[in-house]
Amino acid sequence: MEGNRERNADAYLRMYRQMLRIRVFEENAHQLYLSAKMPGLTHLYIGQEAVAVGICDALEPTDRITSTHRGHGHCVAKGAGFRQMFCELLGKSEGFCRGKGGSMHIADQENGNLGANAIVGGSAGIATGAALSAKRLGSGGVAVCFFGDGALGQGLLYECMNIASLWKLPVIYACENNHYGEYTHVSEMASGDLLDRARAFGIETATVDGQNVLEVNEAAEGFVSRARAGQGPFFLLLDTYRFHGHHVGDISREYYRAKEEEELWKSERDPVSNFAKWLRGESVASDDELNRIESEVRREAEDAVEYALAAPYPGSEEVDMHVFAEAG
Amino acid sequence: MEGNRERNADAYLRMYRQMLRIRVFEENAHQLYLSAKMPGLTHLYIGQEAVAVGICDALEPTDRITSTHRGHGHCVAKGAGFRQMFCELLGKSEGFCRGKGGSMHIADQENGNLGANAIVGGSAGIATGAALSAKRLGSGGVAVCFFGDGALGQGLLYECMNIASLWKLPVIYACENNHYGEYTHVSEMASGDLLDRARAFGIETATVDGQNVLEVNEAAEGFVSRARAGQGPFFLLLDTYRFHGHHVGDISREYYRAKEEEELWKSERDPVSNFAKWLRGESVASDDELNRIESEVRREAEDAVEYALAAPYPGSEEVDMHVFAEAG
Amino acid sequence: MREITLSQAVNEAIAEEMRRDPTIVLLGEDVAEAGTPFKILSGLVDEFGPERVVDTPISEPGFTGIAVGAAMTGLRPIVDIMFGDFLFLIMDQLCNQAAKTHYMSGGKLKVPMVVRTNMGATRRSAAQHSQSLHALVAHIPGLKVAMPATAFEAKGLLKTAIRDENPVVIFEDKLSYQEKAPVPEEEYLIALGEACIRREGSDVTLVGTSSMVQVALDAADLLAGEGISAEVIDPRTIAPLDEDTILASARKTSRAIVIDEGHRSYGASAEIAARIAEKAFYWLDAPVQRFAAMDVPIPFSPELEDLTVPTPAAVAEGARRAMRGELFHAP
């Protein structure tokens, strides 16, 4: 793993903490599911932490992202607090969406997260539209559209990339290639070369190791600053892997991916532990410091889970509130 | 204009006649509109004759095509007779669709024309599905999907090209680039390189002069025979031009395309008169022969118009017939 | 009062609002120089420039989705869907995204956008360019649905829709674009959710939407000659629906007929009729009748197409039968 010597330790540790926060958030979410305390299902981001963190660290809070069904990682990386997140996952009124959205619609408007989306590829237009706003309103903002390799099947994405390219919008299409849709390998879902799908619209592309947060971050920084300067759109392909099932209930996976493959990624390409190793190796942080961060994060998560479990559900009067927004 | 010396005069004259039939059909359709005898509007194919004829001449009657709102040319080229066509345009019960479809839905199932479509790009799936049938049923057939440059804006096309490539379907995507959507130039509607949009899915492409029927035909023959042999899909980009307005009511066009541009195409790149010139030059046919063909075609058209004008409308009992197909 | 066409009314509404609010942008196919195939938007690009009046590729799902995202982040897009039939292409962006965002986000995100489109048959445009699909979007919570019957409503409803904080779908009747109506010079708005009584009457209530308001008025004329007094109500928006005005009329007249250009089954006429039948039940002297487009794809052939839509004569005959009590449906 290579690092940029000029970058300061603060940034490295900030990114490490955020990756760890995602990992720990997801472990707790998983536990909530296993203990039947979380309603419904959820899709864990474990294994892909470097993607969300590497990209979001390159963004300002005023920049916008759109997220996916596998959206907790993006939400954390974009700056969300655990309490509101767990409240949302449990359907509590203090959640980001007052419990009305849940895991698949978690959003954090104050930090520029326009929301997870339960329609695969469904946010391609939203992210591109956010970029249109940034350009028209002259805010200097950029938008990042996160989506999976499976979303390459959705025609909407191509319509939006074409338009973004024609209108030179400051949007970055970030394709998280974790090699699988639900239970189908990307090679059965996508013909040709994935990058060519953006290049066909005259969009500049890059592909990076999505398990290496510094590599991701460097590529993102480049695209983000160039998009801000009016050179967008861009397309970033991130090679990554989800360590768990498609969702928390997806336990027996041998029929679509080999245990060995999973083991290899977990042992060799864990973005969190590899980055920790690198931080220690480069003497950016000592074992003690990393342990301290970890225990802080774990405490934060425990506290938030406890808080969320005790938090109230929305009152029944909320059921028909927010169907329409009021003027003003 | 170059010709293949080995090809026989019959084929040349067959294609010439078909191009002329399209031209004359459309002139008559235009007259019917101008004389207020045709209900609604229609989109003339004049100027693009070499595309439909060059491609359809490479097909068997059992091969399938899907067509567009500008669909009379494809219909003629695939083998339709004038009487049923004019009847359809006038809403008469002897039309291909018993008058229920009209110009924008004209179809000719017996000759493999699955129909014009009033949704731009809307037939990408249908053509690809016809190719799936051909492959699964082992018919050896191929399908050609005609669409315009404007249809490149529709995401459905990319979904279908991806699937066709994954499943190696015998389908040829024939993009008639006449440089305009309705009133907007292709450069404002499509970013990047048009051929790259198919190549991105691993689809082999070719681009040809759509005003040269022999060039079109040669490319089509190649792709068709290779598609039959299981090497599909393919993408064919045809550079062409519509000589008239987007539809018959589109009279003042200066705001979106220059008169000079129109004049240049009409005088230099008329596919019908250029082919006639070539046929004479190569001594494939004499003036007399070409004149005879022309007068035959004109008579055929006149007869068909007269027939259609006199033909009956469907009876009122037909209004709720054919909503559902009966078993068997 | 001056008279202008529905097309001019739409143009004026947009121009006035765009002058007032620089965050309004117009997106659609051939909306700029061409001013749409119906020439409704002519001149807007000259005044507001191509940055605000934007020609898009032929990508209805794409540019609608872009409008949703733009609306969530500070712009107020007006999306032009050239034919109502193309709504089918944007249903996901409209119904899964735009309609639900405010609710799903617990009220924290909003999507102030307008989808302008059209409806109506008998233009010889065949099955994919003649549908009246308002019932589909009215069924989706989070969308408001307006159906202007004249230039007056077209302007007032559109201006209100543009200022609304929610996604609003407006259906204009294609055949009315060149119809004139009195429209004040001064600014006015028409609230979404307020019906208007177009003609007062005492014997039978005719509820008509969009172009069917005129059909109802024509039927009322026919009936007046026979001494039957019809009240004509235009709901103007079907979501929200001004139930009170409709029910008050039905309770007054004791008879109601609903006329709508969508297909009959599972169409807008069903909702309105069902509400009257339920909530005015104890006042009704005759069953509520519905007139709507036939349950067939709209045929091209003029002779057939004209059979598919309600006519004043048919509505008048329905009213006569209601008056005579001849609505005994044998089992």
Next chain:
Amino acid sequence: MREITLSQAVNEAIAEEMRRDPTIVLLGEDVAEAGTPFKILSGLVDEFGPERVVDTPISEPGFTGIAVGAAMTGLRPIVDIMFGDFLFLIMDQLCNQAAKTHYMSGGKLKVPMVVRTNMGATRRSAAQHSQSLHALVAHIPGLKVAMPATAFEAKGLLKTAIRDENPVVIFEDKLSYQEKAPVPEEEYLIALGEACIRREGSDVTLVGTSSMVQVALDAADLLAGEGISAEVIDPRTIAPLDEDTILASARKTSRAIVIDEGHRSYGASAEIAARIAEKAFYWLDAPVQRFAAMDVPIPFSPELEDLTVPTPAAVAEGARRAMRGELFHAP
């Protein structure tokens, strides 16, 4: 009789039909090895191979369109749309293409295909995975719409749908996949357009669709304890709708309640209620009531979600009020 789950019933129906007719192919996301996320189709790829049970990319419009073209040219595709909410993505291919092709071609082309999808809330799946969108497709002429309430109907209707020459959309209730019901070993079909009387009664007619049949039956149980005799009718298909059976019951009992899991406004309950109110008008002793999903996007929070759907208690209370004549809606 043996009992099998609705999920097994679907699997059996497809397997039997695929054995019978080699032109049937199955297209959808994760339908092959995975057998869908609901594991409904497990084993089919083993028997019929990946040429007939085909995993598609995540391209609902694309593979639905491909199915339309395949159906026009000799195959009989069954398309799997993983969640009913994704219907919004395929509306153009389903409603502009599949539904209209036969009519637009004057009867010369046909589109024998089935779209299998699902409906139903209270699975904590939130607004984009909980909708019941059957009213939208039922509104489109040229589509048939089936809503099996139990494994028995699921098998019989699906087999008939596969043999039908038209596009048929089948909505399965997600929560019923593991529900068992008696299903004969021998082959049987259920005609599209034939309602079934699930329980006979004399005081009030409860018309329920899909999962709401059970709600109606449970309500009938509650009412029986109080001496109110409810007749429960399952239309089984809403397009075509077996009006005769419904009307006969309403005329017999003089009271009717319609229960449907789609949203209330402009939903399927409106059509059924409007027809009863019109055609059984002279027999009715009380207004037709509707119970349906609230007009809100389905919320995630369990406490809220459970409020959005009709319950047996609410339906029973509606029936009691109908019996007491307490349905006077003040103006």
